[in-house]
Amino acid sequence: MKKRFMALSCFLIFFCGFTVQANTALKYNVNASSSWVPYYIPDSSEEPGILGELVPLLLAKANIAIEKHNFPPKRTNYALDNGLLDFDFVSPSWFPNRELGSLFVQSDPIIAIKENIITLEEKAQDWQNIDQIKAKEIGTVRGYLYHDDAEFTRVDFLSERDLIKALYKNRVDAAICGDLPALYWAKKLNSPITLAAVHTQGHLVMRLRKEHATLLPQINAAIAEFKQNGTTQRIIDKYTKQDVFNQ
Known part of the structure; x- marks a missing residue:
């Protein structure tokens, strides 16, 4: 796999008011299985699910371009391990010892x-x-x-x-x-x-390939802003405060 290197001129520190730019769009899978309702809802452009709505907004706020793919379930983890995809969303609680592996870094918590x-x-x-x-x-x-x-x-x-x-x-x-x-x-x-x-x-976090670790500060800043201004909760409520969940 060809590693993506950040140009020195783009390696700017976030607290100085700039954001690091990935030199190519980060690739991610639409969903980890055929459906993960209500987090992803396939074939629904108007209501694509919680993450279906949140991911583009979050990465746009972080000023990071993304490229959406739709790999079959068995290929997703292979694609992440081999750099065909750059990130996905997982809970550390799903992994032994809560460790995501040496190839990855993780964002701050996004959704419980x-x-x-x-x-x-x-x-x-x-x-x-x-x-x-x-x-x-x-x-x-x-x-x-x-x-x-x-x-x-x-x-x-x-x-x-x-x-x-x-x-x-x-x-x-x-x-x-x-x-x-x-x-x-x-x-x-x-x-x-x-x-x-x-x-x-636990919480869902972004599992990001380690070569893109310089992007974490702006991703985490976007996560924090969306929590503070209610964007994340409004999207969650859209899918969870409907009659279908009143049991």
């Missing part, structure tokens, strides 16, 4: 995020303790990272939507899913589910 064990109401009592997933078959989303997946048997499905369907078809008794995606799809499919034990909770 939580994953639960999800199951049907009649089975909820069996999944109130996170240790109950050990050595069990657990529904997961193909391409997603799970810090403890050595402790259970992954049964991969294409999306959170398919996890809900799998519970009702008895293909698995429990799955790991973000709370908002689970509630969204349960409502859409008219298939109630229960949020059982918390699997992980």
